Amino acid sequence: MSRRVVALCGGVGGAKLAHGLAMALPPGHLSVIVNTGDDFEHLGLHISPDLDSVMYALSGLSDSDRGWGRREESWNCMEALQQLGGPSWFRLGDRDLAVHLERTSRLREGARLSEVTAELCKHLSINTEVLPMSDAPVRTRVLTDAGALDFQEYFVHRRCEPAVRGFLFAGAATAQALPRALQALAQAELVIICPSNPFVSIEPILALQGIRSALEGIEAPVLAVTPIVGGKALKGPAAKMFFELGIPASAAAVARRYAGFVDGFVIDDSDPVPEPLERVRFFSAATVMRTERDRQSLAEAVLRHGEELVARHGAEA
Amino acid sequence: MSRRVVALCGGVGGAKLAHGLAMALPPGHLSVIVNTGDDFEHLGLHISPDLDSVMYALSGLSDSDRGWGRREESWNCMEALQQLGGPSWFRLGDRDLAVHLERTSRLREGARLSEVTAELCKHLSINTEVLPMSDAPVRTRVLTDAGALDFQEYFVHRRCEPAVRGFLFAGAATAQALPRALQALAQAELVIICPSNPFVSIEPILALQGIRSALEGIEAPVLAVTPIVGGKALKGPAAKMFFELGIPASAAAVARRYAGFVDGFVIDDSDPVPEPLERVRFFSAATVMRTERDRQSLAEAVLRHGEELVARHGAEA
Numbered sequence: 001m002s003r004r005v006v007a008l009c010g011g012v013g014g015a016k017l018a019h020g021l022a023m024a025l026p027p028g029h030l031s032v033i034v035n036t037g038d039d040f041e042h043l044g045l046h047i048s049p050d051l052d053s054v055m056y057a058l059s060g061l062s063d064s065d066r067g068w069g070r071r072e073e074s075w076n077c078m079e080a081l082q083q084l085g086g087p088s089w090f091r092l093g094d095r096d097l098a099v100h101l102e103r104t105s106r107l108r109e110g111a112r113l114s115e116v117t118a119e120l121c122k123h124l125s126i127n128t129e130v131l132p133m134s135d136a137p138v139r140t141r142v143l144t145d146a147g148a149l150d151f152q153e154y155f156v157h158r159r160c161e162p163a164v165r166g167f168l169f170a171g172a173a174t175a176q177a178l179p180r181a182l183q184a185l186a187q188a189e190l191v192i193i194c195p196s197n198p199f200v201s202i203e204p205i206l207a208l209q210g211i212r213s214a215l216e217g218i219e220a221p222v223l224a225v226t227p228i229v230g231g232k233a234l235k236g237p238a239a240k241m242f243f244e245l246g247i248p249a250s251a252a253a254v255a256r257r258y259a260g261f262v263d264g265f266v267i268d269d270s271d272p273v274p275e276p277l278e279r280v281r282f283f284s285a286a287t288v289m290r291t292e293r294d295r296q297s298l299a300e301a302v303l304r305h306g307e308e309l310v311a312r313h314g315a316e317a
Numbered sequence: 318m319s320r321r322v323v324a325l326c327g328g329v330g331g332a333k334l335a336h337g338l339a340m341a342l343p344p345g346h347l348s349v350i351v352n353t354g355d356d357f358e359h360l361g362l363h364i365s366p367d368l369d370s371v372m373y374a375l376s377g378l379s380d381s382d383r384g385w386g387r388r389e390e391s392w393n394c395m396e397a398l399q400q401l402g403g404p405s406w407f408r409l410g411d412r413d414l415a416v417h418l419e420r421t422s423r424l425r426e427g428a429r430l431s432e433v434t435a436e437l438c439k440h441l442s443i444n445t446e447v448l449p450m451s452d453a454p455v456r457t458r459v460l461t462d463a464g465a466l467d468f469q470e471y472f473v474h475r476r477c478e479p480a481v482r483g484f485l486f487a488g489a490a491t492a493q494a495l496p497r498a499l500q501a502l503a504q505a506e507l508v509i510i511c512p513s514n515p516f517v518s519i520e521p522i523l524a525l526q527g528i529r530s531a532l533e534g535i536e537a538p539v540l541a542v543t544p545i546v547g548g549k550a551l552k553g554p555a556a557k558m559f560f561e562l563g564i565p566a567s568a569a570a571v572a573r574r575y576a577g578f579v580d581g582f583v584i585d586d587s588d589p590v591p592e593p594l595e596r597v598r599f600f601s602a603a604t605v606m607r608t609e610r611d612r613q614s615l616a617e618a619v620l621r622h623g624e625e626l627v628a629r630h631g632a633e634a
Contacts, residue, residue: 043422044361074393080415085440086422094411098397105360105403123401 003189010201014194015057020299037140037204136175172207193224221309226251320506327518331511332374337616354457354521376441453492489524510541532578538626543568
């Protein structure tokens with residue numbers, strides 16, 4: 001398949017499929033729109049965890065054992081920072097720090113986040129287009145039993161322990177979606193929603209003006225991949241969030257959250273096919289990505305199923 | 318000797334004597350007023366090279382082979398930064414970065430430089446009082462054949478190559494000397510000018526309102542230690558600066574710059590005693606500090622000569 005593909009994604013899981021798609025598609029055919037609701041300021045640095053996960057996955061720099069951050073990482077700065085009484089709850093690797101320093105420095109010089117991202121990708125020899133969802137700040141706040149928490153405070157510092165009651169995407173009502181992201185969606189021949197946490201990775205993107213309506217009005221099919229397998233999230237708190245919100249965690253539950261704009265939904269082939277959902281076609285594939293080969297296989301399966309949706313769209317038109 | 322001693326100093330050479338004095342004096346008897354004219358912003362970080370040199374020397378963290386920065390240092394962030402096209406002319410070690418991050422972060426929170434310095438010293442178990450010369454920014458600019466350069470641009474980026482025509486201490490006319498530094502001087506029983514570059518380490522301190530007049534009016538003797546031995550600077554561009562300013566580099570030339578407020582001047586025992594200078598008594602000592610033992614020996618010699626000056630002051634009174 002050599003169509004123009006746009007993927008929406010958050011952190012680690014989504015980044016893996018983005019990497020698979022980058023391997024499966026010819027260069028220049030993939031744009032990835034990345035959640036920036038997790039971005040935060042820490043130690044004076046602008047940190048964009050999801051952009052970094054995507055960049056590290058696409059450049060082959062990610063650490064597959066640890067599951068986050070860079071491989072061949074060292075922690076000497078962090079160790080020295082602890083000795084100085086500095087905050088150590090957010091672990092910053094020495095090599096990872098270089099990205100935060102360079103990004104922060106360029107942003108302070110007045111560059112836009114999208115520009116800086118393009119520069120970083122160029123230096124890392126990434127030829128996939130990586131697009132932050134917006135150049136304006138949107139900050140995910142997790143409404144919990146312990147009060148409203150900034151995302152990283154909830155996710156890293158509090159280890160997702162407080163029970164979730166809801167989410168707030170501060171700034172989303174006024175933040176403009178990245179114009180190039182809207183353009184990429186308009187030009188897309190297939191849109192893929194990566195296996196990312198629906199609440200805190202995909203929905204912040206959908207909350208931006210123009211994104212959801214673009215997905216609803218788009219001619220190209222939209223195909224989502226489940227982040228839930230066997231009622232569990234492969235990584236992160238998605239299943240716990242479903243539970244605390246009173247919804248049984250399942251691929252079907254994710255599909256229902258995306259109803260209205262998805263045409264297809266890929267469940268894991270170990271899971272039963274969900275109850276039919278209006279206008280959503282279900283597919284099965286091996287969605288668990290342990291190896292690089294798994295990433296590419298899933299990407300190829302997703303592109304194949306996307307092709308089927310395109311054919312059906314064509315037949316209906 | 319267990320008098321209250323105040324030392325004025327800049328970077329590496331001065332820091333070594335400060336360390337020697339800290340070893341030679343009982344705890345709580347030494348305050349060090351440190352030049353901050355070299356401070357600069359780099360990659361969004363507030364960097365205070367001289368404060369760091371002093372802190373690292375006093376805490377035993379400095380690298381004696383390299384001559385600057387921290388021992389057991391690694392350079393992984395720097396290497397990654399270069400890969401990203403970031404600036405690499407100012408070498409930041411991974412452990413050193415922790416100090417810059419913590420300091421910058423605390424300053425952004427509204428803390429004063431002197432407060433942050435005290436906090437860092439506390440965490441590094443330093444029981445010498447380390448005082449930045451001012452909480453307000455003063456920035457040394459080097460007037461050269463290649464134009465006016467920020468100090469680090471001249472010193473690190475251009476490797477002291479442009480010929481020096483003069484110096485400017487931007488902000489010094491309005492910056493207040495640290496009140497605690499003035500208080501320490503008023504309470505001092507001996508003031509030591511460390512073997513630091515007179516032009517860019519000591520004179521920025523003297524340029525602050527109240528410092529020079531305090532030194533001139535002070536009852537305690539002021540004793541300087543030469544940074545020039547055998548017509549050369551042990552480290553850094555002091556001798557080159559003298560030459561370019563048309564002054565033969567010598568201990569005597571340094572003593573003449575300090576005339577008006579020094580009562581004693583320690584030359585290296587390998588150098589000839591200079592021509593008499595009004596109101597300045599010359600002493601000789603082994604001023605080259607290669608080992609930790611050298612630092613303490615020089616400190617002890619300096620304190621002994623200081624004691625002689627105190628006795629003479631007493632006799633004159």
